[in-house]
Amino acid sequence: MPLTISVFGTGYLGATHAAGMAELGHRVIGVDVDEAKIARLSRGEVPFYEPGLPELLRKHVESGRLTFTTDATLAAAEADVHFIGVGTPQRKGEYAADMTYVDAVIETLAPLLTRPAVILGKSTVPVGTAARLAQRVRELAPVGDAAELGWNPEFLREGFAVEDTLRPDRLVLGVDKDRPGRIEEVAREVYAEILERDTPFLVTDLATAELVKVSANAFLATKISFINAIAEVCEVTGADVTELADAIGYDDRIGRKFLGAGLGFGGGCLPKDIRAFMARAGELGVDQALTFLREVDAVNLRRRQHVVDLATRLVGGSLDGARVAVLGAAFKPNSDDVRDSPALDVAGALHLRGAKVKVHDPEANANAAAVWPTLEFHDSVAAACADADLVVIGTEWRQFREADPAALAGEVAHARVIDGRNCLPVEDWQAAGWDYHGMGRFA
Numbered sequence: 001m002p003l004t005i006s007v008f009g010t011g012y013l014g015a016t017h018a019a020g021m022a023e024l025g026h027r028v029i030g031v032d033v034d035e036a037k038i039a040r041l042s043r044g045e046v047p048f049y050e051p052g053l054p055e056l057l058r059k060h061v062e063s064g065r066l067t068f069t070t071d072a073t074l075a076a077a078e079a080d081v082h083f084i085g086v087g088t089p090q091r092k093g094e095y096a097a098d099m100t101y102v103d104a105v106i107e108t109l110a111p112l113l114t115r116p117a118v119i120l121g122k123s124t125v126p127v128g129t130a131a132r133l134a135q136r137v138r139e140l141a142p143v144g145d146a147a148e149l150g151w152n153p154e155f156l157r158e159g160f161a162v163e164d165t166l167r168p169d170r171l172v173l174g175v176d177k178d179r180p181g182r183i184e185e186v187a188r189e190v191y192a193e194i195l196e197r198d199t200p201f202l203v204t205d206l207a208t209a210e211l212v213k214v215s216a217n218a219f220l221a222t223k224i225s226f227i228n229a230i231a232e233v234c235e236v237t238g239a240d241v242t243e244l245a246d247a248i249g250y251d252d253r254i255g256r257k258f259l260g261a262g263l264g265f266g267g268g269c270l271p272k273d274i275r276a277f278m279a280r281a282g283e284l285g286v287d288q289a290l291t292f293l294r295e296v297d298a299v300n301l302r303r304r305q306h307v308v309d310l311a312t313r314l315v316g317g318s319l320d321g322a323r324v325a326v327l328g329a330a331f332k333p334n335s336d337d338v339r340d341s342p343a344l345d346v347a348g349a350l351h352l353r354g355a356k357v358k359v360h361d362p363e364a365n366a367n368a369a370a371v372w373p374t375l376e377f378h379d380s381v382a383a384a385c386a387d388a389d390l391v392v393i394g395t396e397w398r399q400f401r402e403a404d405p406a407a408l409a410g411e412v413a414h415a416r417v418i419d420g421r422n423c424l425p426v427e428d429w430q431a432a433g434w435d436y437h438g439m440g441r442f443a
């Protein structure tokens with residue numbers, strides 16, 4: 001039976017979840033404190049780049065099944081289920097997660113709950129948060145124990161957010177085992193259509209559900225840094241990390257996915273999640289258990305420095321005055337997200353060392369310019385590459401992978417490329433006269 005659902009937070013996670021829940025047949029109210037964002041979403045506009053989301057959002061705004069508001073009172077009065085999808089960014093100057101936004105949702109929503117309701121947290125939070133919030137909800141809600149809280153972590157990837165929301169590979173639900181209440185039953189109603197397809201549904205205690213999420217991201221980050229550490233060894237031995245990754249990836253205990261050596265991981269999740277996980281382990285007195293994540297972080301950041309050092313060498317020892325084209329600013333393709341973006345970080349570092357940096361990203365120019373207003377941004381690959389002494393591929397957009405190396409060789413001053421994502425067809429580029437430098441290969 002269709003439910004009325006509210007989703008607090010309308011960023012990459014919340015907006016996608018809201019549209020996804022409407023697609024599953026529910027009536028959905030998206031709630032955010034940002035009036036401008038709510039106004040745009042209400043007109044059916046997505047304020048960020050996510051393939052497939054504009055169509056889905058418009059479909060359900062037009063059908064009337066999906067509405068947006070800044071008024072939490074409305075959501076509290078109408079919805080049976082409330083999702084929390086606000087951000088938990090890294091705290092300024094610390095590793096720990098900033099819980100301000102999650103806490104604010106609870107402090108706003110719980111006192112408004114005058115009828116039974118289930119709150120399901122989706123945000124990535126330090127273990128122990130859900131138990132604390134469940135207690136707080138019971139204290140604040142006029143309905144008392146009839147306001148229940150569970151944790152339902154989200155595993156969606158930017159760029160595939162719609163697909164991951166509608167066809168997740170698993171659903172995880174954390175409940176307080178001493179007070180199971182109605183949470184599982186309600187979650188089964190919310191996700192009925194997904195569960196009909198035999199999607200694995202794991203019901204755990206609250207702490208396990210919270211830890212599943214951060215462990216998954218920590219594992220992915222570790223896998224990427226593992227192959228990047230091997231890339232460092234390949235670079236001094238003349239070995240090829242991509243062939244190596246293919247070879248070990250055939251072992252299905254290892255698997256080829258997330259063994260893409262290159263500039264490393266960025267974005268709003270992996271970097272801050274491993275740091276918050278270390279911070280939380282420290283608070284719990286088990287910091288040694290996660291010391292390896294410090295190394296995962298260090299390997300990851302060293303890749304960016306490696307590209308800057310390689311660029312310096314290739315242009316003759318000093319970046320001062322060198323003309324460098326950086327292709328890509330988003331932290332990964334099919335996204336306009338520049339949070340902790342390796343590509344943008346490298347562009348900025350080259351610029352600070354005196355290079356004249358021209359950047360082109362198919363979707364992220366505007367977001368990148370807001371972070372680095374002193375970089376030059378261009379609307380096309382050709383414009384960014386004009387007269388360049390060096391081209392750096394920072395994000396593996398299809399447009400760059402499929403660019404014509406011969407045509408591009410005619411635009412630049414020196415046909416020299418650092419393929420920071422090992423994504424170019426090497427032989428084609430070399431045949432077109434390019435001096436090609438990969439990551440962990442062709443050293």
Ligand code: UGA
Nearest residue numbers: 154155156157158224258259260264265266267269331332
């Ligand atoms: C990540 C997780 O993959 C999602 O499961 C999770 O839900 C999400 O974080 C989250 O916590 O919200 P996302 O940040 O969208 O998703 O990006 P990923 O696709 O995981 O890529 C992360 C970074 O790793 C990118 O910068 C990407 O370029 C890099 N990467 C990925 C590599 O350097 N090599 C690889 O082989 C794979």
